[in-house]
Amino acid sequence: MTIALLIFLFPLAYSPGPGNMFFTANGARFGFWATVPANIGYHIATWLVTLAVGAGFLAVFAQYPLVFTSIRIAGALYVLWLAWGLFNAGPMAAGAARVAGFWDGVVLLLLNPKAYVLMGLMYSQFGQPDTLFWVATVFTANNIVAFCLFALVGEVMAKRFGAGQNANRIMGVMLAAVAMWMLFL
Numbered sequence: 001m002t003i004a005l006l007i008f009l010f011p012l013a014y015s016p017g018p019g020n021m022f023f024t025a026n027g028a029r030f031g032f033w034a035t036v037p038a039n040i041g042y043h044i045a046t047w048l049v050t051l052a053v054g055a056g057f058l059a060v061f062a063q064y065p066l067v068f069t070s071i072r073i074a075g076a077l078y079v080l081w082l083a084w085g086l087f088n089a090g091p092m093a094a095g096a097a098r099v100a101g102f103w104d105g106v107v108l109l110l111l112n113p114k115a116y117v118l119m120g121l122m123y124s125q126f127g128q129p130d131t132l133f134w135v136a137t138v139f140t141a142n143n144i145v146a147f148c149l150f151a152l153v154g155e156v157m158a159k160r161f162g163a164g165q166n167a168n169r170i171m172g173v174m175l176a177a178v179a180m181w182m183l184f185l
Contacts, residue, residue, distance in 0.1 A: 043143060
């Protein structure tokens with residue numbers, strides 16, 4: 001089951017989304033190691049929310065679709081706010097931006113509708129009462145690897161192509177595009 005789950009999750013975790021773009025941008029701006037606190041926050045929240053979804057949270061979304069819609073809109077607005085800050089950040093040496101922390105990662109997960117969709121899809125295929133913890137753990141571990149890779153890609157891009165204001169604007173526009181996708185998902 002684990003191999004089938006990983007094959008199922010691979011294209012979902014490694015496709016552009018709010019988390020991937022967030023960690024790419026932060027990796028480019030501050031380097032890989034600076035993304036670790038936000039990554040830890042994001043993935044502790046991922047594991048806990050994945051357990052909640054597996055334990056029946058999806059029933060709430062099915063009965064009250066406005067809850068999911070509210071999370072989707074709030075998440076898109078949060079990602080737009082992050083994109084705006086990144087777009088307007090000066091050159092990386094300017095130091096005006098702050099490194100994302102643990103709670104930034106938690107909030108990003110909680111307001112990330114792609115994560116909820118992935119969890120729902122995953123449990124629709126692999127959800128069994130006796131595998132709840134295992135599925136949540138595999139899902140979270142797979143995402144940790146994906147986000148670490150995206151943060152490293154961001155760092156390498158910044159070193160290779162420069163880390164000036166133009167790089168911030170490109171990342172900001174990419175993050176804003178993800179937010180628009182989230183709004184019209």
